[in-house]
Amino acid sequence: MRASNYRKKLLISKKTKKMIWGALAAVILAGIIFFFAYFRVTSVELMGSTRYSDEEIKELALQGPFSDNSILAALLYAHKEVEDVPFVEGIHITRINHNTICISVKEKKAVGCIPYLDSYIYFDRNGVFIESSRTRDESIPYFDGIEVNQVIMNEKLPIKGTTILNTAVALATIFQKNDKVPDHIEFDSNYQISLVYGNITVMLGKDKYLEDKMNRALAILPKISGETGILHLENVTDSVKTITFEREVEEVTAENWNGGYDENGDYTGDGEYDEDGKHVGPKPMTELDYALANWHGGYDEEGDYTGEGEYDENWNYVGPKPTAESIAANGDWHGGYMEDGSYTGYGELDREGNYVGPNPNETSDDGSEDDEFS
Template identity: 35%
Template sequence: MQKVQNKKRKIILVAAVSLAVMVFLALTVSVSEVVVTGNEKYTEEEIAKILFPDRMSKNSLLCFLKNRLQEHVQIPFVEDYEIIFHGPGQVEVIIYEKSVVGYVSYMNSYMYFDKDGIIVESANEALLGVPLVTGLKFGQIILYQKLPLEKEEIFPEILALTQILTMNEMQVDRIEFGAYDEITLYLGDLEVLLGNGGNLNDKISELNSMLPQLEGHGGILHLEDYDDANIRAGYTLEPKSKGTD
C-alpha cells in the first residue's frame, strides 16, 4: 500500500514539475522573428511595431490566445490579417489590404475610395502612391458608403483611368476633372492634359514612354488630341507661365 502511495506521489510530482516547466516556457518564450507578407502600404517593421508594440505583446502564449480570442487590431487601409505560428518564436503575418484607387479631400480629412466608389478609409495624411482626385462635386461623405458624386457617370472614367495607370505602373500626384470633365494629370512639375477621356490607353502609354526623357522637366504636356493611329495628331510640351500651379 505504501509503495502504491509513493508511486502516486512520484507521478503527481513529475506531472507538477512538467506542468510548471511548460507554464514557465509558455510565459517566457517570446516572438523573436516576424515575417510579413501581403503588405504594400506598410513596411514589415511598421506592421511588427503595430502588432507587437511591447514585451507583453511578444509573449508567444499570450499572442496565440489574443489572436484566437480577441478582435484584431484595427490598422488603417488593412481589411484583416492572419497570424500563423511556425514555431514558438516565429510568426508569419499575412496582410489583406483594402483596395483603394484614389482619394478626395473632405472636411480636413482624406477620404479614400475603392474601385466601386465606396469610401473605405478616412485619414489625416496622404497615402503614397494613391492619387488625389480633384474637381469633383459631391454631397455628404459617409464612411463605408458610396462617394455621392453629383455626376455618377464620371466614376467609370475615374476607375478606367486608375486601372490604366496601374497597368502602366505609373504613379501620379493628382487627377483633376475640369468643368467639362476634361482630365489633367499632375506628376511633380509636369501637367498633362488628356482632354475628355477619349483614347486614354494610347495617351497613357505614350506618356509612360516619354517619362524618362521628361524627368526633371516641368511644363504643360498637351495630349488632348493625341492619336496613335494618326501621327499628325501628336502632342506639344510648353513651359508653364509664372504663377501657374
C-alpha cells in the same frame, strides 16, 4: 479465529504527501517552462503589408498576452480585428513551426482619393469610401475636381453620374500598373482631364482612348524631364496621333542670365554666350541699372554738376540718385518713372509705362508710414 474483512488502510505520512505534491508541482512547472521556452517566438514572417514596416506590423500584431508563444498566438490571435490603423482591415496569425509564426495583413485596396472638408477620402475600384485621413498618401492618385456633399464609410461615393467615377478608377488602374502616379489629376467643369507631373501638365481631354494617350504620355515624359510646359494629347484617337509640347519659355533676367563668355569661349563678364557656346544675348539690366540709365540728375541747386545732385541740367527736380538700397526698399513696387520714361523715384509708372501708383513703401519726413487714404 475468523479473518477480518477490512484491510488496513495504507498510511501516508504528511512528509510523504508533501514530497509527492512537490514533485508533481515541479513536473508541472517544468512542463510550463518547457512549453513557453520551446514554443517561444523567435522568428516572424510577414505577408501582405505594403504600407507599414515589418516592425510596425509586429508591434501592432504582437501586443496581447502570450503573443510571444507560437501556439497561443495562433490560437488567441488567429483573426485579429484592427481599429484606427489606416488601410488595414485585419491581421491573421498562423504557426509555421515551434518558434516561427506568420503574420498576414489584409489591406484595404485604395485606388484614388479626393479632398473632402479637411481630410482626404480614399476609395476602392468600386468607388466605395474605405478610409479617411488628414495626411495624403503620395502613392495613391489624387483627384481634384470631384466634389461630394457627404460621404458614408463603406458606401459608394455619391458622385453625380457614374462616368466621372469610372474615369477616375480607370486612370488609377493605369497609374498603378505603370507606377507613374501624377502629383494630382484635375477635372475641369466640362470633365476635361489634365495630369500634373512637376512642372509639366499633361492634357488628356475627354475620357476617350485613355490607355493609348497614357502610353504615349509616359513614353514622352522622360524626354522632357526638367522642362516646363503643357503636353497636349487631347486630339489623340485611334487614327490621329498628333501630340504637341507647348514649352514655357522663362523670361531671361539679370538674375537667371547665364552668359558672360565671348565667341572664343573666354569669360569676360559681358559676353553674350554661355559656357557651352550658346548665344544667350547681352546681360539684361537690373532694376538699378535701368533706373540709373534713366535718371537725369546730378546737378545741385546752384546748377553745378556734383554727380549726386537732385536736379537735371535744366534745374528740374528729378529726385535723389537711385541706389541698391533705395531700389530694395521699394520691395515689389517697380514704379518711379515718369511719362517721358525718366526715373525720379516718385513717378507712378513702371519702366514699361504701366501705371503702378504711388510708392506704398514711402514714409513721411518723421519716419511714419504715409496714409494712402488721406
